[in-house]
Amino acid sequence: MVNQTTVRNPVEASGVGLHSAVRVSIRILPAPAGRGIVFRRTDLDNFEIEASWRHVAKVSYATSLMKKGVLISTTEHLLSALVGCGIDNAIIEIDSLELPILDGSGTPFVELLDRAGVRRQRARRAYLRVLRPVEVREDGKRIGIYPADCYRVSCSIDFPHPLIGRQGISLTLNPDDYTREIAPARTFGFLKDVDALRNMGLIRGGSLENALVLTDTGLMNDTGLRFPDEFCRHKLLDLVGDLALIGRPLLGHVIAERAGHYMHVALVARLMHDHSLWQEVELGEKYPEGAAEAPIPAAAIPSD
Numbered sequence: 685m686v687n688q689t690t691v692r693n694p695v696e697a698s699g700v701g702l703h704s705a706v707r708v709s710i711r712i713l714p715a716p717a718g719r720g721i722v723f724r725r726t727d728l729d730n731f732e733i734e735a736s737w738r739h740v741a742k743v744s745y746a747t748s749l750m751k752k753g754v755l756i757s758t759t760e761h762l763l764s765a766l767v768g769c770g771i772d773n774a775i776i777e778i779d780s781l782e783l784p785i786l787d788g789s790g791t792p793f794v795e796l797l798d799r800a801g802v803r804r805q806r807a808r809r810a811y812l813r814v815l816r817p818v819e820v821r822e823d824g825k826r827i828g829i830y831p832a833d834c835y836r837v838s839c840s841i842d843f844p845h846p847l848i849g850r851q852g853i854s855l856t857l858n859p860d861d862y863t864r865e866i867a868p869a870r871t872f873g874f875l876k877d878v879d880a881l882r883n884m885g886l887i888r889g890g891s892l893e894n895a896l897v898l899t900d901t902g903l904m905n906d907t908g909l910r911f912p913d914e915f916c917r918h919k920l921l922d923l924v925g926d927l928a929l930i931g932r933p934l935l936g937h938v939i940a941e942r943a944g945h946y947m948h949v950a951l952v953a954r955l956m957h958d959h960s961l962w963q964e965v966e967l968g969e970k971y972p973e974g975a976a977e978a979p980i981p982a983a984a985i986p987s988d
Contacts, residue, residue, distance in 0.1 A: 686967050688809045690714045690773040692801030697792065699784030702758055702871070703746060705889035708780040710762075712800060715773035717807035720931050721766055723749070723756045727779045735763055737929040737952045743945035745886055747926055757782040760925030760945070761871075765793035767928045768862030771802065772809060788894040789910075790867035790921050810964045814936030818961050820943075820950045827943040827951045829936045836937040839920040845874075845898060847909075851916035857924065866924070868910045869917035872896035875904065923948055930956065932964070 691714050698709040715722065721735035733739055733751040741750030746758040762783055766774060768790065786792040819828035838854035855861050873887065875897055881887045887895075896914070897904040911917055923940055926948035940948070955961055 686808055688717045688772040688805040688807045689770055689802050690717075690805060691771060691797065692803040693799075695796050695800040697784060697786065697796055699786050700889040701780065701782030702785035702788075702889050702894065703886045704757070704780070704782045706780050706782060708778060708782060708784050710779075710783060711777040712796065713775040713777060714803065715775045717773060717805040719773045719775075721763065721771075721774050721776065721928070723759070723776045723778055725754055725756070725779075725781075726777050728754055734931075735759065735929060736931055737949065737956055740929065740949050740953075743949050745881070745945075747929075747945050747949065755781045758785065759783060760922050761785070761790050762793050762925070763928035764921050764925030765790045765797060765867060767924050767933070768857065768867060769794060769797045769802070769859050771797065772933070773805070785871070785889060785894045788870035788896070789918070790869075791863075794863050794867045808966050810932055810966060811935045812930055812932040812962050813965045814934070814955070814962050816961050818951065818955050818958070820947050820954060822947065825942040825944075825947060827938070827940040827947045829934075829938045829951060829955060831935075832937040833935060835934045837920055837924060838937065838939045839916055839923055840941050841916050841919050842942055843915070846901060847898065847903060848915050851913040853913060853916050853920055855920075862924075866917055866921050869914045869921055870894075870896050870910070871918055872898065872915055874898050876900070919944075927952060935965070 691712055694711055694713045696709060696711040701708055723733045723735065725731045731754050733749050733754060733756050739749040739751050741755060742748040747760045748755055748757040749759055814829050814831050817828060817830045819826060835857045837857055840852035842850045855865060873895055892905050926945060927938065929952055
């Protein structure tokens with residue numbers, strides 16, 4: 685796709701916030717080329733917050749944005765769906781502080797966007813091409829982004845649980861694969877952590893209808909798993925949503941090993957603060973002379 689896109693028609697949905705348990709409605713509206721993804725708080729005089737790394741406020745169990753004291757929380761699932769479906773520009777009207785969790789996956793948002801349709805715009809799409817590797821490491825966890833001619837995402841997790849263990853997935857991002865392989869994966873958590881999280885004011889809207897809940901030995905949800913590695917696929921869904929805060933589609937290979945929201949946005953900030961690491965290009969433009977396309981160690985790429 686060489687042109688920017690927006691939604692063709694307004695669409696809306698409602699539900700509860702995962703952490704706040706507050707009832708919330710959203711509308712996704714068309715936006716002009718170059719506008720990007722913008723949240724509009726209709727309950728606060730239509731105050732707007734751009735979906736940008738510059739506005740990251742909190743990354744504890746969700747990614748929240750704040751501008752001039754106005755908050756938008758749990759943005760990652762909708763942002764992931766927008767990127768996964770190839771939408772560049774949209775206004776997201778929302779009448780509370782947290783997006784609805786719906787079924788805990790990206791599929792309800794993908795279905796919403798499918799009903800909205802896609803409109804191609806005249807303006808050409810500008811990609812952010814990664815020129816040199818950049819990494820964030822912490823306590824045995826790692827996330828990095830490396831030069832590539834496409835947007836590829838690789839993710840691995842490792843939990844000491846009989847249904848999880850070590851899982852990995854790697855794919856080149858495109859709407860068909862995202863819709864089929866990533867969007868259906870639901871958020872998950874552990875029963876042993878529920879009371880502590882609720883005492884912290886979190887997951888008050890959580891239920892077996894919108895999250896996978898793991899006991900010490902199994903799964904509480906009687907619907908079972910949508911994929912054997914649904915947990916890793918959901919982590920990749922979150923990763924794509926957090927990387928959407930770059931504000932442009934990527935040309936690079938992102939590899940995340942046991943990383944979470946905090947490390948995702950730390951990588952974005954490190955990348956965006958150093959303009960020598962990237963350039964804006966349109967499709968068909970080559971790497972500038974002298975740019976290093978460093979090889980990625982094979983051991984760092986999770987197997988499917």
